[in-house]
Amino acid sequence: VYIKRIDLRGFKTFGRKASVRLNQGLTVITGPNGSGKSNILDSLRFALGELSPKELRGGSISDLISKTNVANPPRSVYVAVQFDNSDRRLPIDSSSVTISREFHKGGEGIYRINSRRSSRKQLTELLSSADINVGGYNIVPQHAITRLAEVTSEERRKIVEDLV
Amino acid sequence: VYIKRIDLRGFKTFGRKASVRLNQGLTVITGPNGSGKSNILDSLRFALGELSPKELRGGSISDLISKTNVANPPRSVYVAVQFDNSDRRLPIDSSSVTISREFHKGGEGIYRINSRRSSRKQLTELLSSADINVGGYNIVPQHAITRLAEVTSEERRKIVEDLV
Amino acid sequence: KRETFMDVFERLNSNFNEIFSEITVGGKGRLVLENPENIFSGGLDMNLAFPGKTELSIRSASGGEKSVSTVCFLLALQGIHPMPFYVFDEIDAHLDMINSQRLADLLKERSKDSQFIVISLKDTTISKADGVFGIFIQGGFSQVISLPKPEVKSNVRN
Amino acid sequence: KRETFMDVFERLNSNFNEIFSEITVGGKGRLVLENPENIFSGGLDMNLAFPGKTELSIRSASGGEKSVSTVCFLLALQGIHPMPFYVFDEIDAHLDMINSQRLADLLKERSKDSQFIVISLKDTTISKADGVFGIFIQGGFSQVISLPKPEVKSNVRN
Ligand SMILES: Nc1ncnc2c1ncn2[C@@H]1O[C@H](COP(=O)(O)OP(=O)(O)OP(=O)(O)O)[C@@H](O)[C@H]1O
Numbered sequence: 149v150y151i152k153r154i155d156l157r158g159f160k161t162f163g164r165k166a167s168v169r170l171n172q173g174l175t176v177i178t179g180p181n182g183s184g185k186s187n188i189l190d191s192l193r194f195a196l197g198e199l200s201p202k203e204l205r206g207g208s209i210s211d212l213i214s215k216t217n218v219a220n221p222p223r224s225v226y227v228a229v230q231f232d233n234s235d236r237r238l239p240i241d242s243s244s245v246t247i248s249r250e251f252h253k254g255g256e257g258i259y260r261i262n263s264r265r266s267s268r269k270q271l272t273e274l275l276s277s278a279d280i281n282v283g284g285y286n287i288v289p290q291h292a293i294t295r296l297a298e299v300t301s302e303e304r305r306k307i308v309e310d311l312v
Numbered sequence: 313v314y315i316k317r318i319d320l321r322g323f324k325t326f327g328r329k330a331s332v333r334l335n336q337g338l339t340v341i342t343g344p345n346g347s348g349k350s351n352i353l354d355s356l357r358f359a360l361g362e363l364s365p366k367e368l369r370g371g372s373i374s375d376l377i378s379k380t381n382v383a384n385p386p387r388s389v390y391v392a393v394q395f396d397n398s399d400r401r402l403p404i405d406s407s408s409v410t411i412s413r414e415f416h417k418g419g420e421g422i423y424r425i426n427s428r429r430s431s432r433k434q435l436t437e438l439l440s441s442a443d444i445n446v447g448g449y450n451i452v453p454q455h456a457i458t459r460l461a462e463v464t465s466e467e468r469r470k471i472v473e474d475l476v
Numbered sequence: 477k478r479e480t481f482m483d484v485f486e487r488l489n490s491n492f493n494e495i496f497s498e499i500t501v502g503g504k505g506r507l508v509l510e511n512p513e514n515i516f517s518g519g520l521d522m523n524l525a526f527p528g529k530t531e532l533s534i535r536s537a538s539g540g541e542k543s544v545s546t547v548c549f550l551l552a553l554q555g556i557h558p559m560p561f562y563v564f565d566e567i568d569a570h571l572d573m574i575n576s577q578r579l580a581d582l583l584k585e586r587s588k589d590s591q592f593i594v595i596s597l598k599d600t601t602i603s604k605a606d607g608v609f610g611i612f613i614q615g616g617f618s619q620v621i622s623l624p625k626p627e628v629k630s631n632v633r634n
Numbered sequence: 635k636r637e638t639f640m641d642v643f644e645r646l647n648s649n650f651n652e653i654f655s656e657i658t659v660g661g662k663g664r665l666v667l668e669n670p671e672n673i674f675s676g677g678l679d680m681n682l683a684f685p686g687k688t689e690l691s692i693r694s695a696s697g698g699e700k701s702v703s704t705v706c707f708l709l710a711l712q713g714i715h716p717m718p719f720y721v722f723d724e725i726d727a728h729l730d731m732i733n734s735q736r737l738a739d740l741l742k743e744r745s746k747d748s749q750f751i752v753i754s755l756k757d758t759t760i761s762k763a764d765g766v767f768g769i770f771i772q773g774g775f776s777q778v779i780s781l782p783k784p785e786v787k788s789n790v791r792n
């Protein structure tokens with residue numbers, strides 16, 4: 149299973165609808181400072197069910213809603229992640245699985261699996277069966293490498309313990 | 313006043329005597345990871361009288377002594393900084409002022425001004441009169457920029473207060 | 477509990493040395509239990525022998541050496557528990573040109589088994605990609621553009 | 635005490651905006667007292683308007699934006715209390731190519747008044763130097779070599 153595409157709307161600097169199409173091998177995302185590269189990583193974690201706004205570099209989930217258009221700001225943020233599921237690693241009989249999360253100001257999160265509304269629990273359990281978990285070591289945010297390099301030997305042992 | 317030259321002997325990876333000749337304008341120091349670039353910065357701070365081994369990335373001052381030659385390790389570390397003093401900003405009637413610091417294993421630090429032994433206090437007072445202080449914001453170690461970027465607003469105000 | 481840990485630990489250590497020696501071309505890396513008799517009362521250290529240098533603990537390594545070693549540690553962890561995709565944000569920021577090139581080669585190699593999405597500002601990393609996306613601000617909003625491979629270098633600079 | 639602080643603060647703020655707008659070519663930066671009535675019971679925030687973007691606090695800025703702004707803050711502090719020399723270790727690690735170039739130009743400009751010693755892995759920074767030194771390990775020991783200017787790029791890559 150791999151990510152085919154990420155759709156963003158109203159997410160931080162992605163005030164206008166945007167899409168990132170990814171390939172199966174090595175994709176590199178680049179661009180000037182402040183252009184929105186790390187925001188894409190945040191949007192992926194948002195869609196995978198990240199609950200801590202601090203992990204998404206915001207004070208609250210509503211902080212994720214794009215503030216660029218001051219005159220007419222969006223009232224919601226929406227991120228969809230489309231997986232290629234040809235190997236059926238996600239237990240859904242479909243070669244394409246799209247999970248999405250939407251959040252309306254003053255409202256709650258709406259999670260969907262292939263356009264069908266689901267609970268966050270259903271979404272995270274589905275993803276877990278393909279070894280996709282929002283807190284895993286497979287997503288390394290900016291500056292995390294420097295922090296990881298400075299951990300104490302006790303912390304390093306605990307990282308290995310968590311793996312066991 | 314500016315730094316003309318830094319001589320290192322027995323300092324970390326500079327086990328063999330080495331010299332860096334600097335010019336008055338913009339000098340760039342480059343090279344592979346682990347080659348000794350940041351060690352040069354540490355050696356300058358050492359010579360200017362830095363007392364905290366932690367600031368010099370060591371557990372103790374003896375940690376600064378080069379360990380590369382396991383068979384025949386040096387028993388002391390020596391760093392000399394030669395200033396061009398044509399503008400007489402250092403209150404010494406000489407167009408060249410060399411300050412140096414030597415440390416012998418199990419011994420103390422030996423400070424010198426133009427080859428004449430001095431106390432650390434004399435050395436730091438001399439440098440202070442040219443606005444050269446070992447803890448100043450003019451020396452920015454590796455990763456300090458990232459740390460400085462994350463200070464709280466209270467800490468930032470204190471930085472300005474220290475300037476007043 | 478000790479047995480399960482030691483089992484994972486030995487596989488992790490073997491992964492780590494394999495990856496470290498590949499990326500440094502001849503270096504040797506090993507994870508060291510500070511208290512092998514009583515694992516959980518001691519920590520886990522990392523000893524590294526970079527080519528042409530004596531062995532040192534990661535605590536004494538340079539900024540770039542720490543980065544290289546930590547990336548190897550992460551990839552070693554992933555070998556124990558593979559995941560379908562990896563997303564790395566500027567893990568090459570402190571690497572010199574040679575280390576960046578070797579890291580990009582390593583990620584390229586591993587991308588045959590898992591999907592790798594890497595954010596980077598370095599030409600060396602960009603040039604190894606199967607696909608490149610440029611992000612830029614237009615009218616205040618982030619835009620995404622697919623960048624063709626060989627012209628990437630000059631496109632990114634505009 | 636308040637007067638002396640305000641005096642320094644206003645000069646610092648003016649320096650900061652001057653440097654920030656120079657390095658970003660048209661951006662605006664300002665330092666903001668959180669409690670202007672009672673300075674010492676509030677902190678000091680930093681608001682930045684990068685070209686083409688709305689004003690934001692440094693807290694909300696990207697990694698590279700934080701770097702650029704912090705470098706400007708440091709240079710602004712130095713304007714208040716100039717020192718004979720400055721030593722910067724990899725302050726450009728998180729900057730994109732354009733920001734690196736502009737930072738290097740700024741340092742080159744300022745090196746007319748003070749000596750600047752900059753450690754960098756970036757070709758853009760190296761190319762702006764009056765003098766370049768390469769450090770490398772040979773036989774386990776650090777060696778220093780003076781690098782001639784235009785060939786630097788290919789020398790460093792060996
Ligand atoms: N809710 C929001 N609305 C609009 N913009 C936002 C919002 N939240 C964050 N931003 C902006 O997003 C920008 C950061 O984007 P991001 O971290 O993705 O940059 P980047 O491309 O990773 O840059 P760098 O190379 O410096 O790391 C900041 O300028 C920040 O102000």
Ligand SMILES: Nc1ncnc2c1ncn2[C@@H]1O[C@H](COP(=O)(O)OP(=O)(O)OP(=O)(O)O)[C@@H](O)[C@H]1O
Nearest residue numbers: 324345346347348349350351377378379538539540
């Ligand atoms: N007392 C010592 N004897 C020998 N080597 C030492 C000593 N102390 C530190 N070192 C070595 O110095 C090296 C670090 O050098 P330094 O930090 O100057 O590298 P660097 O050129 O700045 O690299 P980077 O580009 O990765 O920041 C480490 O490999 C470390 O083991």
Ligand SMILES: [Mg+2]
Nearest residue numbers: 186290696697
């Ligand atoms: Mg970023």
Ligand SMILES: [Mg+2]
Nearest residue numbers: 350454538539
């Ligand atoms: Mg360094």
